[in-house]
Amino acid sequence: MPSAKRKAQRKKPPFPAAADGDRPARQPRQRGVDKRRRLLDAAIEFFARDGFEGASVRQICTRARANVAAVKYYFGDKSGLYRASLDAAAEALIAERPPPVPPAGADPRTMLRLMIRWAVEFTVAGGPRRVALTRIILREMREPTPVFEELLATRGAPMLGEVRGIVLALSHGALPMPAAERLALCVIVCATQYEHSIELLTRLGYPPPQTAAELDLLAEVISGMAIAYVDSRRGGGS
Amino acid sequence: MPSAKRKAQRKKPPFPAAADGDRPARQPRQRGVDKRRRLLDAAIEFFARDGFEGASVRQICTRARANVAAVKYYFGDKSGLYRASLDAAAEALIAERPPPVPPAGADPRTMLRLMIRWAVEFTVAGGPRRVALTRIILREMREPTPVFEELLATRGAPMLGEVRGIVLALSHGALPMPAAERLALCVIVCATQYEHSIELLTRLGYPPPQTAAELDLLAEVISGMAIAYVDSRRGGGS
DNA sequence: CGAATGTTGAAACACTTGTTTTACTTCACG
DNA sequence: CGTGAAGTAAAACAAGTGTTTCAACATTCG
Numbered sequence: 001m002p003s004a005k006r007k008a009q010r011k012k013p014p015f016p017a018a019a020d021g022d023r024p025a026r027q028p029r030q031r032g033v034d035k036r037r038r039l040l041d042a043a044i045e046f047f048a049r050d051g052f053e054g055a056s057v058r059q060i061c062t063r064a065r066a067n068v069a070a071v072k073y074y075f076g077d078k079s080g081l082y083r084a085s086l087d088a089a090a091e092a093l094i095a096e097r098p099p100p101v102p103p104a105g106a107d108p109r110t111m112l113r114l115m116i117r118w119a120v121e122f123t124v125a126g127g128p129r130r131v132a133l134t135r136i137i138l139r140e141m142r143e144p145t146p147v148f149e150e151l152l153a154t155r156g157a158p159m160l161g162e163v164r165g166i167v168l169a170l171s172h173g174a175l176p177m178p179a180a181e182r183l184a185l186c187v188i189v190c191a192t193q194y195e196h197s198i199e200l201l202t203r204l205g206y207p208p209p210q211t212a213a214e215l216d217l218l219a220e221v222i223s224g225m226a227i228a229y230v231d232s233r234r235g236g237g238s
Numbered sequence: 239m240p241s242a243k244r245k246a247q248r249k250k251p252p253f254p255a256a257a258d259g260d261r262p263a264r265q266p267r268q269r270g271v272d273k274r275r276r277l278l279d280a281a282i283e284f285f286a287r288d289g290f291e292g293a294s295v296r297q298i299c300t301r302a303r304a305n306v307a308a309v310k311y312y313f314g315d316k317s318g319l320y321r322a323s324l325d326a327a328a329e330a331l332i333a334e335r336p337p338p339v340p341p342a343g344a345d346p347r348t349m350l351r352l353m354i355r356w357a358v359e360f361t362v363a364g365g366p367r368r369v370a371l372t373r374i375i376l377r378e379m380r381e382p383t384p385v386f387e388e389l390l391a392t393r394g395a396p397m398l399g400e401v402r403g404i405v406l407a408l409s410h411g412a413l414p415m416p417a418a419e420r421l422a423l424c425v426i427v428c429a430t431q432y433e434h435s436i437e438l439l440t441r442l443g444y445p446p447p448q449t450a451a452e453l454d455l456l457a458e459v460i461s462g463m464a465i466a467y468v469d470s471r472r473g474g475g476s
Numbered sequence: 477c478g479a480a481t482g483t484t485g486a487a488a489c490a491c492t493t494g495t496t497t498t499a500c501t502t503c504a505c506g
Numbered sequence: 507c508g509t510g511a512a513g514t515a516a517a518a519c520a521a522g523t524g525t526t527t528c529a530a531c532a533t534t535c536g
Contacts, residue, residue, distance in 0.1 A: 477536105478535105478536090479534105479535085479536080480533100480534085480535080480536095481532100481533080481534075481535090482531100482532080482533075482534090483530105483531080483532070483533090484529105484530080484531070484532090485528105485529095485530085485531095486527105486528095486529095486530100487526100487527085487528090487529105488525105488526085488527075488528100489524100489525075489526070489527085490523100490524095490525090490526105491522100491523075491524090491525105492521105492522080492523065492524105493520100493521080493522070493523080494519100494520095494521090494522105495518105495519080495520090495521105496517100496518085496519070496520105497516105497517085497518075497519090498515100498516090498517085498518100499514105499515090499516090499517105500513100500514075500515075500516095501512100501513080501514070501515095502511105502512080502513075502514090503510105503511090503512080503513100504510100504511090504512100505508105505509090505510095505511105506507105506508095506509085506510105
């Protein structure tokens with residue numbers, strides 16, 4: 001019997017991403033790190049364009065100049081690769097363009113303008129790489145996969161809560177509660193979901209805003225609408 | 239030679255939908271029409287949920303209690319089935335809930351409210367069947383396939399033009415041109431793309447509006463924002 | 477050096493996809 | 507009747523999917 005049944009742990013692939021920071025004296029051979037990187041970049045590109053099911057492992061590996069087995073080796077399977085892509089995309093996006101910090105004691109109007117300006121730039125501006133990073137997140141926003149849940153709890157919920165708080169402070173006393181809630185959601189939809197209309201609007205002759213001035217204008221219109229609405233209910237109505 | 243090479247046109251499947259209206263004395267056997275219908279219903283359901291590539295003809299045929307060959311017979315191929323589904327969905331939606339006809343000489347505010355109320359109900363309300371019909375259209379809005387182009391030209395463009403006209407009339411003199419354009423697009427995005435946020439907002443504790451009162455509120459907030467924005471620029475600014 | 481480990485590439489696996497072929501049934505009309 | 511077209515069903519097709527196996531390579535350590 002030439003090959004015994006010794007099949008228990010033959011290798012131990014570095015699934016948990018090998019924690020880029022620490023390097024306990026023996027580095028993970030250094031050779032594969034750029035291949036891992038290429039795999040991740042290609043994965044973000046294709047997952048963003050075609051979604052989790054639409055993108056194929058072979059496509060991704062071809063673009064990354066890697067063998068299909070590399071996915072198993074570095075990420076376990078397709079889901080692991082997707083999870084890593086999502087994490088990488090979220091981290092890169094936030095790092096590149098961090099959310100605005102509220103100037104101490106800023107009034108709600110200023111805060112709202114800042115938040116919306118940030119959200120608008122976040123979702124519609126940037127080169128092809130940034131668009132890919134954004135689209136992979138936006139896709140999760142409309143069809144969340146289990147992988148997204150954690151990200152939602154740590155990032156999404158607090159941010160939504162903040163906008164909600166701003167709108168509520170802004171409309172204090174002027175609007176009945178349900179109307180204020182709806183207003184907050186409208187603002188969020190306007191600011192973040194614009195991307196979903198881009199194909200349609202471009203086809204109809206309205207390309208998305210690109211320059212800083214155009215982004216300013218879009219953000220100004222959205223925040224201006226919310227503020228004017230509250231003011232009109234405060235001054236005129238009642 | 240038992241079987242000669244007679245292979246030219248063995249059958250002539252009724253691809254072009256057999257024009258439901260005319261029936262030139264000999265009806266198309268009547269037997270297959272409900273199978274065709276079942277196929278179409280199942281196709282709308284799966285295409286809406288999974289998209290063109292995500293849905294499989296075997297799934298659709300199983301649900302429709304039909305053989306896979308029926309797709310070839312009635313629609314030529316998967317694309318033909320998709321085209322027919324899209325047409326059927328658009329027609330059913332418009333027929334069920336036709337767009338508002340402008341009351342002669344109505345002022346822009348009233349028109350805007352009517353349009354938005356219609357759009358909101360169109361995209362977010364209704365039972366599971368209606369949701370499927372809407373989703374298949376919304377999916378095309380963000381990732382148009384060639385099949386959609388025609389529908390876009392005949393339905394989409396005029397409707398968008400109308401909203402644009404209303405907003406321009408509303409803001410006449412109060413807003414510079416580019417701001418008015420952006421405002422129109424914001425209104426459209428708010429009114430139609432809400433659906434894309436439903437999964438996210440539901441998960442965060444904000445289910446979509448369902449009752450007539452909630453739909454009224456949402457429509458009122460959107461149109462109210464646009465109107466208040468224009469008014470604020472007319473009265474306060476300049 | 478030899479041995480042990482990290483990394484890679486080619487091939488195959490089992491499965492699903494859309495499409496097509498082929499034989500078969502059903503049924504109106506002559 | 508029986509002829510021929512309308513419609514159906516089963517099976518096979520080629521291509522593509524995610525995943526796995528296994529032999530080989532590369533690199534480091536004892």
